[in-house]
Amino acid sequence: MSSTISARPLPVPREDLCPFGPAPEVAELRSESPVVRVTCPTGIDAWLVTRYAEAREVMGDPRRFSNRSGQAGHMLANMPPDQPVEEGDFSKMDGPEHVRFRRVFAPAISTVKRIEEFRPMVQRTADELLDGLAAEGGPIDLHEQFSKPLTTSVIAELLGVPYADRAIFHRVADALFSGKSDVDDLDALKFPLFSYVGDLVRARRVEPGEDAMSVLVTRGQQQEQPFTDLELTKMAAGLLVAGYDTTASMITYGTLALLQDRPQFDRLAADPSLAANAGEELVRMLGVGAGLMRVATVDTEIAGQPIAAGEFVVVAIQAANHDPARFDEPERLDIGRETSGQIGFGHGPHQCAGQQIARLELTTALATLPRRVPSLRLAVPFAEIEFKADTTVYGPVALPVTWDEILPA
Template sequence: MSATTSARPLPVPREDLCPFGPAPEVADLRARTPVTRVTCPTGIEAWLVTRYADVREVLGDPRRFSNRCGSAGHLLANMPPETPIEQGDFFKMDGPEHVRFRRVFAPAITTARRIEEFRPMVLRTADELLDGLAAETGPVDLHERFSKPLTSSVIAGLLGVPYADRGVFQRVAETLFSGGTDVDELNAVKFPLYDYVADLVRARRAEPGEDVLSVLVTRGREHEQPFNDLELTKMAVGLLVAGYDTTASSITYGVLALLADRTQFDRLAADPALAVGATEELVRLLGVGAGLLRVATVDTEIGGQPIAAGEYVIAAAQAANHDPAHFPEPERLDIDRRTTSHLGFGHGPHHCVGQQIARLELTTALATLPCRVPTLRLAVPQAEIRFKADTTVYGPAALPVTWDEVLPS
């Protein structure tokens, strides 16, 4: 797409001004020019779509708006949107090719039965981490001492990866989601992880168990188009990387939002059953900061704006989740809100494949942490909280907290 003087810079989250919502100018764009041209940090131009109905339409119609460009090429230099799709790149596939991968993922990580099988392990992990904090009174960084070890322990446990080896996928996650790294820098850390996971895939082929990777291998072998080792490796790597960083940041960010609205935190402490609704509301409020990239496959239009084939479109899911036409008082955190229609996990064929695991981890954290640490509070003024910069994974870089007592489980 050629450069034009009419394009404005892509609005990215400004936590210093709007700590729990999209950039300040998004509300005006949504009201006045809901489909507008923007220039992105990686240099591409795109149409930014900000209204709920329009964003849902873009995400729900891969025939017109393809995912073949990847979802983050507008923000990450290591994901150029014009890069050809390689074998196993399921996250960039559409149609039957994409469905082939989803059908193998489903019995491994998305069914209600599998999630219930995972629940005791997630709860045990959360309780063990809080038990480890019981002898302390803070301040500690909740992100480092609770959120990250919870999600990395869970995803490693689900895939049968030794927790001691978590550094190999943590490094890839931190590099992948950084706007400051290019393709070569990502490959330098990605390929060793591929080698590591490929060894695990071969081991599960020889001796499968009950873990997620074993189910992927077994189902992949039985599929009418059997999956090869590279395809299975990329599937497992995708779960490892996304399951570590994004969910950990969501937990930390969610806790900060609750501590900023103490009444909501205290209600969770008194009634952990509210954690299910709180999870959905926090994902609505905080999720998918600068949007998801798509590319138009045909000449079309969205929200009355003509879009030419080959032009990029950014479906601004957080802007949509703050659309007052769909969510009354959208800037207000309300754990009683009915938010099942939010777009925080995406929408359509490419909705987040790991969303049920993410929900399980978030709900467990929100049911456990306030209940066992009802006196949890920030150890510094909220204005001093530092947020991550130059990344697609938003939230506090650290969350210093303290408390009076950690109650027994």
């Protein structure tokens, strides 16, 4: 059905042209060809969905559009969509299998009670990092000296993992989100990570604590179908790896967007209560520029375009979040905007399992940085900022900043 339709290259972010929005051609596609055939960087052909309504339709209907392909095989060679779903691969499961994992995840990292328990620790970590920078003085790379240490410290403390052991999951995260690493590269790094986390899981079985990994292990043992060590290991390892890089990059990228729109940064410095909404607005503007992949389980259609069972669909999250039919003046950063409905954390049953932790970290950073460092500014011209390439996690490679004074906590 679709093999006769010529495919165009998948539009990926072009920060040189649109630093805080989707690729320039996306607006035309959204209005004229909302479902179009594309060839992806890994060689996969897929249907690209660019409008908000259809994006929610695809992600909200796992019976028609399964997650078993994985979410990033269109961009990452280390996630081939035809790879079998193995024990513990919860991110590629649908239906009751997937729900079984979410029920164990939720009490460990997602409930309002747990998030409120974590909040003082996240705030303390952010303040300690800024205290250290105040003593050191600028200029510094905000990504390496604030964003990454913040998210790494938080996820390590949540799971009861020593911060000193962070290199083992940093290496996997770097390989996981890189378009240059293949399955063998990733497997070689995952084996030592799984061995390390597996030891922690077994230790928590014997002597559980209050950390999130202990909750995962304890809840996993109490299920009607108890979780195996491998299932628990993959859950905890997934949190360690995904929880550090994606959120750190969003903190850095969001700070850059605010520094380029100084009235918004100053507004946040004057009123930190806007931080939570500012976080949602930045995720709307900047999030998931590479899109998320699904595979059709049945012959169906999207916006009148026939889709055959077995064909891949890429949901252009950022394009959907910039759909003017859903958000007025979507290219404009407005930290006071009504952001409900933004899908930067996904939508439907497969939305990001760690989104509440990510929100807490992002909100804390946005409430703290502008308030304590109101004179924060770029240390180099904007044109010299280098952006990541060959990845699914976009943002600056580094963010050189300086300031006049860091105020006390």
